[in-house]
Every structure is written in structure tokens, then in C-alpha cells.
Amino acid sequence: MFTNAEASLSAVARDLRKHPSDAVVIGVAQGPEGPVLLDSPLSAKNAEAIQGTLAVLGATGAADSLVRLPGVPELNTQIIALAGVGKLDGDGASPEQLRRASGSAVRQLAGLTTVALAFPAPTADDLAAIAEGAALGAYSYTEHRKRSSAATKRNVARVVILSPAADSAAADAALARAAVLGRAVNTTRSLVNMPPSQLFPASFADAAKELAKGLPIKITVWDEKRLEKEGFGGILAVGQGSARPPRLVKAEYTPSQASKASSIHLVGKGITFDTGGISIKPAAKMDEMKSDMAGAASALATVIAAARLGIRAKVTAWLCIAENMPSGNAQRPSDVIVTRSGMSVEVLNTDAEGRLVMADGLAAASEEGPDAIIDIATLTGAAIIALGTRTAGLMGDAAVTDALKAAADGEGEAAWAMPLPDELRAGLDSPIADIANVGDKPGGMLTAGIFLREFVGDRTDGTPIPWAHIDIAGPSYNTGSAYGHTPKLGTGAMVRTLVRYLEGVADGAAS
Missing domain, CATH: 3.40.630.10 (Zn peptidases)
Incomplete structure (x- = not known):
């Protein structure tokens, strides 16, 4: 009766160079003195360079903001996308901030095939929130549009999540649950x-x-x-x-x-x-x-x-x-x-x-x-x-x-x-x-x-x-x-x- 395109979800613990993507998403928070680049797989040199130009680039760290930069060889990607997570309460982004930021990024990057999400995700709970957001963000209803229409962009098909919690039973369970929840919500x-x-x-x-x-x-x-x-x-x-x-x-x-x-x-x-x-x-x-x-x-x-x-x-x-x-x-x-x-x-x-x-x-x-x-x-x-x-x-x-x-x-x-x-x-x-x-x-x-x-x-x-x-x-x-x-x-x-x-x-x- 109808079909939903679903993004495949996977997780890796390290080295995005082995996992080529169209975009790597990195988090930016709203700090008290301006935007702050969150922990990422970037080298210290590249992270410092991007941090120093966040304001000039227009990256505010506000929720739903997304700024695109050219990719770098160390990440094996065409685009670096700086995604806002909002203001942090405590030491890091909450699961809900990660869920919304990942979903927002995947939604806004529609038209690309593979997106890697490199938000800080030290635990399986963080991984679960990011995966859930990605599954929910990879949705659009295009049943009645011409496939060739400029307004019709294909949803992101593959999402790779960078997390040290990958390759564990908890990570596998989190990815499986996120996929089911995404399918249920998108069916609704x-x-x-x-x-x-x-x-x-x-x-x-x-x-x-x-x-x-x-x-x-x-x-x-x-x-x-x-x-x-x-x-x-x-x-x-x-x-x-x-x-x-x-x-x-x-x-x-x-x-x-x-x-x-x-x-x-x-x-x-x-x-x-x-x-x-x-x-x-x-x-x-x-x-x-x-x-x-x-x-x-x-x-x-x-x-x-x-x-x-x-x-x-x-x-x-x-x-x-x-x-x-x-x-x-x-x-x-x-x-x-x-x-x-x-x-x-x-x-x-x-x-x-x-x-x-x-x-x-x-x-x-x-x-x-x-x-x-x-x-x-x-x-x-x-x-x-x-x-x-x-x-x-x-x-x-x-x-x-x-x-x-x-x-x-x-x-x-x-x-x-x-x-x-x-x-x-x-x-x-x-x-x-x-x-x-x-x-x-x-x-x-x-x-x-x-x-x-x-x-x-x-x-x-x-x-x-x-x-x-x-x-x-x-x-x-x-x-x-x-x-x-x-x-x-x-x-x-x-x-x-x-x-x-x-x-x-x-x-x-x-x-």
C-alpha cells in the first residue's frame, strides 16, 4: 500500500578512513563565549583550525543549524557538516540533544547516500540516541511527487555512527531497536x-x-x-x-x-x-x-x-x-x-x-x-x-x-x-x-x-x-x-x- 525508505544503521569504533562517506557530521555546541567544536575524529591541527573559524563560518552551535565545509583526506569524506546541538547542561551533550542533532543533520543532508555521524558517543546509550535520531531523520513522504522533481531528494540511505561503544552486544541491540522504532514512527x-x-x-x-x-x-x-x-x-x-x-x-x-x-x-x-x-x-x-x-x-x-x-x-x-x-x-x-x-x-x-x-x-x-x-x-x-x-x-x-x-x-x-x-x-x-x-x-x-x-x-x-x-x-x-x-x-x-x-x-x- 505504501513504502518507506529506511536508512541502514551501523557503528564503527575508530578510523573513518576505512569507511568512505559523502559527509561526516561533527557536533558544535553553544558555549558561553561562542560556538565550541565538540570532540571529533579530526586531527588536533584541523580541529584547532575549524574551531578558530567557527564564528566566521556562521556556525553558532544552535539546534538545527548545519554548516557544510569541504572534506579532508583524514576522514575520507567529501563534506564536513557542522551540526548544532544547542547549549550543554553539564559535561557533554544529553542523549536528547544527540538524538535531535543527528536527526536534524540526516534530514538536512537528504540527497546524499552515506553519512557518518561523529558526535561524542562514549556509551551505548549515546549510540542509541544518535541511531534513533538518524532513523527518524531519514524520512520524507514523496509518494505523489515526480521522481525527477527538484523538490524530491532521496533520504540518506546509509548511516555510520562513530562510537567507542561499537562492536559490543549493547551497541548491536541499540542499533536494532533504533531501526524498529524508526520504522514504526515512519509508518505512522x-x-x-x-x-x-x-x-x-x-x-x-x-x-x-x-x-x-x-x-x-x-x-x-x-x-x-x-x-x-x-x-x-x-x-x-x-x-x-x-x-x-x-x-x-x-x-x-x-x-x-x-x-x-x-x-x-x-x-x-x-x-x-x-x-x-x-x-x-x-x-x-x-x-x-x-x-x-x-x-x-x-x-x-x-x-x-x-x-x-x-x-x-x-x-x-x-x-x-x-x-x-x-x-x-x-x-x-x-x-x-x-x-x-x-x-x-x-x-x-x-x-x-x-x-x-x-x-x-x-x-x-x-x-x-x-x-x-x-x-x-x-x-x-x-x-x-x-x-x-x-x-x-x-x-x-x-x-x-x-x-x-x-x-x-x-x-x-x-x-x-x-x-x-x-x-x-x-x-x-x-x-x-x-x-x-x-x-x-x-x-x-x-x-x-x-x-x-x-x-x-x-x-x-x-x-x-x-x-x-x-x-x-x-x-x-x-x-x-x-x-x-x-x-x-x-x-x-x-x-x-x-x-x-x-x-x-x-x-x-x-x-
């Missing part, structure tokens, strides 16, 4: 970037089958007839206005020794295009609404990454997929629908549709009694007002949100825990149904989280299933300029966080 980006004429509910379900081929993942698809038979009223109501019927996709990864593994369910919002329905959106920026399925894409990519990495946790994704269109068949404001849980919802605004499909997904996930449920969705514009375009909102039970926040911090993804104030629940009261789909405007992100919480079920002992909600309305789609390892348009936000969270769950279960 490509799904988000696809035009809605190509990615619609049925084709999204087909893409899930295609991506899961050869992996220990079971794919189950509910079509509109089965959705109706089994009471998935939320998904059906949202999708009924479209000529393209909705789908529910269940993707189950079961590791070996599954009986000892924790079970985590992910529920993803998959609105392949959101016009707002009868409560139609303004025309301005409606084109961005092809990205309203980013949550489902992230959930699917996370399951695939878990399978590729062999994470020792059972991971199930529920992709709640529909196209929200206005038509003679579309749901109307004031309609009442009955969701999978049996709870009725008065639809006051058909543009608050994501929570309706998610309600069904959360109920279905709850029926299987997992150890935790995490939903991920481009749910509210209010999240962007509150947290901006780069930070995800985390809501729910502290045991889950705290672990997700720690995972996000470890991956360098911006996320922030938000409350779910009890007093906002009254705003969702309906005079004719169990709950309304919108409440008061203030605190809209929080009210949406409170709505979702109503559909999370209980364990067999009567206690609520631990749950968290991730609102990625801001960071999932970048309408500004590319930065670091993040391209324009689809970003793949929070996939790496979810994978790291699952790794933590598996490690905790094994200990």
Missing part, C-alpha cells in the same frame, strides 16, 4: 500523510493486515454488518454519513510464555477524514483533518514494534475507524446513540465524534480485562490551546500516567499530566440520555477525558481497570517547519513513548 507518519482518497476505513484495515504480515499478530476486522450486530453504536453513528462504511480493527500481539505476560490494550482514534459532520468545520485548514486518524496509526505501529522487538507483554490495539461526513444519512445534533457498553449518548455536536468511536473501543477493550488500557487520540482543539503544538496531554490514573510520563521523558517526547476535575462531569449531563458528548467549553480537553473515562470498565473484583488517555491533537501533525528529527506533516508522536512504556511493563513483570 506515512499513514497520517496519505490522502483520504487513499486511506479510508476499509483501506486502513487492509493496511493493518499488510503491515502485520509475517509477525505474531492476529488481525480481526469488524465490517459495518458485524458492528451493527454486536452493538458498536458509536462507530456506526460517526461513519453512517459516509459512503465508505466504518471499521473496527483488533491487532493482537501475543509473546511467547503469554500466560506470564502483562496485558496492555491500546485504543486509537481512526477518523480518516473529519469534516465535522453536520456540525461542519470551517473550510480553512480542513485539509489537515486527514490526520485525525493519527491515534489509530500510532496504536497499530506500537503493536507492530512490540512484535518486532519481542517485548514480553501481550499488546492489543483497537483501531476505531470511520470517516465523518455530512450527508442525508449522517447523524444529527440531538440524536441519541447506544454504545457498545450499553450507555446511551446524546450527540450535541457531531464534530465531537472521536470520543464516540473511542467509547466503543474502550468498552470492547474493557471486556477482555487487561492490566491497563491506554487510549491515544487527536481528540480536542482545547489540547492545543492548553499545551501548544508539541506537547501531548496525559490524563487518567496516576499509576499509568506517571509511567507514560517517565517513558516520554526517556524518549525526549513532550508530554504533560493534566487533571480530570470531578466538577466537570456535571457538564456532560443529558436530560434524555446517560451522557452528552460535549460539555462546557472551559476545560474542553479535560471534559473529553472525563467522557472517555465513563466507558472504561471494571476488573472482575469490581475495581476500575487502570487507564490513561493521551491527547495528541497538537504534536501529531506539524504544520510548521521541520525541526530536529521531526518532519513537516505527520510526526509519529508518542509511538516511541508507548514502546518504552511497554518495555517497562515487561521488565516489571519479569522482575
Whole structure:
């Protein structure tokens, strides 16, 4: 259905002369008295000469800056690229600074074939961050451009990382993990970037089958007839206005020794295009609404990454997929629908549709009694007002949100825990149904989280299933300029966080 060009990743411990490249990337930091060349494979003489001319060359050391110089024989390269890592906190660049700088350099050096990254990387953790950034930076979406177009540059195909930690088991594991994460994030980006004429509910379900081929993942698809038979009223109501019927996709990864593994369910919002329905959106920026399925894409990519990495946790994704269109068949404001849980919802605004499909997904996930449920969705514009375009909102039970926040911090993804104030629940009261789909405007992100919480079920002992909600309305789609390892348009936000969270769950279960 689509293809992603992936950069091959390798590491060497010394002597770049034996590894010819089109460019060798060397780090430059912002020092208190000007730019500072970081440790590099350059000879002392050449390093001193470059350090002395950094200001003249315009190399500031600021993040995302890149200055190209002619190569030197000692590095066997055509270009030396001076990449900014920003201001240093402490003795050296942090893993996140290395991740972003390497991703930025690889992204900006598109058009070259082989790039060597010579940032200071004394440990396997540093190597891992550089490799991850490179895998994320080697991405572009060019499916609909002429191959001969001047705007189309091939991504860097090969990345060689210079690190004394190379040639070790830890280095090999770091490179393998970075490749899997890069593929997962870039798959999410490509799904988000696809035009809605190509990615619609049925084709999204087909893409899930295609991506899961050869992996220990079971794919189950509910079509509109089965959705109706089994009471998935939320998904059906949202999708009924479209000529393209909705789908529910269940993707189950079961590791070996599954009986000892924790079970985590992910529920993803998959609105392949959101016009707002009868409560139609303004025309301005409606084109961005092809990205309203980013949550489902992230959930699917996370399951695939878990399978590729062999994470020792059972991971199930529920992709709640529909196209929200206005038509003679579309749901109307004031309609009442009955969701999978049996709870009725008065639809006051058909543009608050994501929570309706998610309600069904959360109920279905709850029926299987997992150890935790995490939903991920481009749910509210209010999240962007509150947290901006780069930070995800985390809501729910502290045991889950705290672990997700720690995972996000470890991956360098911006996320922030938000409350779910009890007093906002009254705003969702309906005079004719169990709950309304919108409440008061203030605190809209929080009210949406409170709505979702109503559909999370209980364990067999009567206690609520631990749950968290991730609102990625801001960071999932970048309408500004590319930065670091993040391209324009689809970003793949929070996939790496979810994978790291699952790794933590598996490690905790094994200990």
C-alpha cells in the first residue's frame, strides 16, 4: 500500500578512513563565549583550525543549524557538516540533544547516500540516541511527487555512527531497536500523510493486515454488518454519513510464555477524514483533518514494534475507524446513540465524534480485562490551546500516567499530566440520555477525558481497570517547519513513548 525508505544503521569504533562517506557530521555546541567544536575524529591541527573559524563560518552551535565545509583526506569524506546541538547542561551533550542533532543533520543532508555521524558517543546509550535520531531523520513522504522533481531528494540511505561503544552486544541491540522504532514512527507518519482518497476505513484495515504480515499478530476486522450486530453504536453513528462504511480493527500481539505476560490494550482514534459532520468545520485548514486518524496509526505501529522487538507483554490495539461526513444519512445534533457498553449518548455536536468511536473501543477493550488500557487520540482543539503544538496531554490514573510520563521523558517526547476535575462531569449531563458528548467549553480537553473515562470498565473484583488517555491533537501533525528529527506533516508522536512504556511493563513483570 505504501513504502518507506529506511536508512541502514551501523557503528564503527575508530578510523573513518576505512569507511568512505559523502559527509561526516561533527557536533558544535553553544558555549558561553561562542560556538565550541565538540570532540571529533579530526586531527588536533584541523580541529584547532575549524574551531578558530567557527564564528566566521556562521556556525553558532544552535539546534538545527548545519554548516557544510569541504572534506579532508583524514576522514575520507567529501563534506564536513557542522551540526548544532544547542547549549550543554553539564559535561557533554544529553542523549536528547544527540538524538535531535543527528536527526536534524540526516534530514538536512537528504540527497546524499552515506553519512557518518561523529558526535561524542562514549556509551551505548549515546549510540542509541544518535541511531534513533538518524532513523527518524531519514524520512520524507514523496509518494505523489515526480521522481525527477527538484523538490524530491532521496533520504540518506546509509548511516555510520562513530562510537567507542561499537562492536559490543549493547551497541548491536541499540542499533536494532533504533531501526524498529524508526520504522514504526515512519509508518505512522506515512499513514497520517496519505490522502483520504487513499486511506479510508476499509483501506486502513487492509493496511493493518499488510503491515502485520509475517509477525505474531492476529488481525480481526469488524465490517459495518458485524458492528451493527454486536452493538458498536458509536462507530456506526460517526461513519453512517459516509459512503465508505466504518471499521473496527483488533491487532493482537501475543509473546511467547503469554500466560506470564502483562496485558496492555491500546485504543486509537481512526477518523480518516473529519469534516465535522453536520456540525461542519470551517473550510480553512480542513485539509489537515486527514490526520485525525493519527491515534489509530500510532496504536497499530506500537503493536507492530512490540512484535518486532519481542517485548514480553501481550499488546492489543483497537483501531476505531470511520470517516465523518455530512450527508442525508449522517447523524444529527440531538440524536441519541447506544454504545457498545450499553450507555446511551446524546450527540450535541457531531464534530465531537472521536470520543464516540473511542467509547466503543474502550468498552470492547474493557471486556477482555487487561492490566491497563491506554487510549491515544487527536481528540480536542482545547489540547492545543492548553499545551501548544508539541506537547501531548496525559490524563487518567496516576499509576499509568506517571509511567507514560517517565517513558516520554526517556524518549525526549513532550508530554504533560493534566487533571480530570470531578466538577466537570456535571457538564456532560443529558436530560434524555446517560451522557452528552460535549460539555462546557472551559476545560474542553479535560471534559473529553472525563467522557472517555465513563466507558472504561471494571476488573472482575469490581475495581476500575487502570487507564490513561493521551491527547495528541497538537504534536501529531506539524504544520510548521521541520525541526530536529521531526518532519513537516505527520510526526509519529508518542509511538516511541508507548514502546518504552511497554518495555517497562515487561521488565516489571519479569522482575
